[in-house]
Amino acid sequence: xKAVRVLVVEDNPLVMELxxxxxxxxxxxxxxxxxxxxxLQVIDNPPDMIISDYKMPGxxxxxxxxxxxxxxxxxxxPFIFIAGRADIEERLRPLVDGVEDFIIKPFFxxxxxxxxxxxVDRLQLEKMQQRSARPGTVQGRLEEMSIMDLLQSLEMGQxxxxxxxxxxxxxxxxxxxxxxxxxxxxxxxxxxAAVFKAVTWNDGEFEIDFNATSDKVTCxxxxxxxxxxxxxxxxxxxxxxxx
Numbered sequence: 001x002k003a004v005r006v007l008v009v010e011d012n013p014l015v016m017e018l019x020x021x022x023x024x025x026x027x028x029x030x031x032x033x034x035x036x037x038x039x040l041q042v043i044d045n046p047p048d049m050i051i052s053d054y055k056m057p058g059x060x061x062x063x064x065x066x067x068x069x070x071x072x073x074x075x076x077x078p079f080i081f082i083a084g085r086a087d088i089e090e091r092l093r094p095l096v097d098g099v100e101d102f103i104i105k106p107f108f109x110x111x112x113x114x115x116x117x118x119x120v121d122r123l124q125l126e127k128m129q130q131r132s133a134r135p136g137t138v139q140g141r142l143e144e145m146s147i148m149d150l151l152q153s154l155e156m157g158q159x160x161x162x163x164x165x166x167x168x169x170x171x172x173x174x175x176x177x178x179x180x181x182x183x184x185x186x187x188x189x190x191x192x193a194a195v196f197k198a199v200t201w202n203d204g205e206f207e208i209d210f211n212a213t214s215d216k217v218t219c220x221x222x223x224x225x226x227x228x229x230x231x232x233x234x235x236x237x238x239x240x241x242x243x
Contacts, residue, residue, distance in 0.1 A: 004028065004123045006116075009038040009052040009064065010082070019051070022113040027120050035059025039067060046074050048123050049100070051116060054083035054092060065095060078123070080116060082107070121145065121153040125208075138208040142167075147199045148227055150206060155179040155223040162212035167204035172197070175214040181223045183216040191218035192226060199230045 004027045010016040011034050023029055030047065032038035034056050042050070050068075054061040061081055068074040080101045081092050088102045100119045103112055124145060128138045142165070145153075150163060151174075158179040165172045172186040172194055184194035221229065 003127050004049065004120045005030070005047040006120065007032060007038060007041060007047040007050045009033075009035060009050060009056070009061065011053060011056045015053070015082075018109055019112070022109045023051075023116060023120075026113070026117050035061065035064040038064055042068060042074055042077070043071070046077060048127075049078045049080070049119060051080045051082065054081055054087050062091060062095070065099075069097070078119060080119065117149075118152050118156055121149045122156050125150070125153045125157070129208075129210075136210045140206055142201060142204045142206060145206075147201060147206075148230070150208075151181065151195075151199075151223055151227055154181075154208075159208075159210065160213065161208050161210045162214070164207045164209070165198055165201065165204060166206070167198075167201040170201075174198075175212070175216070176223075177213075179223060181219045181226055183214050183218045185218075192221055192229070195219065195226050196230050196233055199227075200234065 006023065006027045007030050008016065008019050008023070009032045010019060016031060020029060020031065030041065032041055035052075036059050038050070038052070039059060050064075052061040052064055059067070061083070065079055068077055076098060078098055078100045080103060081088070081099065082103045082105055083092055085104050088104060092102060101115055103115060125138065128140055132138050147165060154161065154163065154176050156179070160177050163174040163176065170186065172184065174181050174195065175183040181195060184191055184198070186194035186197055189197060219226065
């Protein structure tokens, strides 16, 4: 069962169908056709996050946000707003408490999913931490959350920790400070190269220890830079294999 529950509030059926197609593989999705429907659903059963269009008949996205902020049970719900550029700059930009992102309409589905999934992954990591048997640690399987998703979540949450990944007989350790991967070790391989090798693993177990630190600095790129270069290397290897 998908761990993170997301409510999508959108009055345009075509846009709703597009969002559902993109997000359903990544979270447990429920929908509301307008702000009033969403308000009733959230009061009865709050989700983990809300993705809401701004312009809707009746209760619009901002009014929904403000009404939920006024209730103790829902005041901390993360929001992503979908709106035109002018509405974001003039009406929504001042809303910072709990607003994770503003997505400008029209949008490309791939980019929308990428940005929403970053928040979903972070929320999933937080849930796993709450369920952990040992305080300050998170355990899981790469089938639940890929290494790339883990790295993005740690960067987005600006976490300091040790990420240990076990894949068969191989183990990779990555140390993070404020979301940046500072040091990585995989056998005799260190730094960027260790990260690039580990991100190709699709199965295995991981543990995040938020109490572990390291003074070593072997990685020379930002976490985002490491991910982008890893994507490039994987694409290059795939093209070589096909060629």
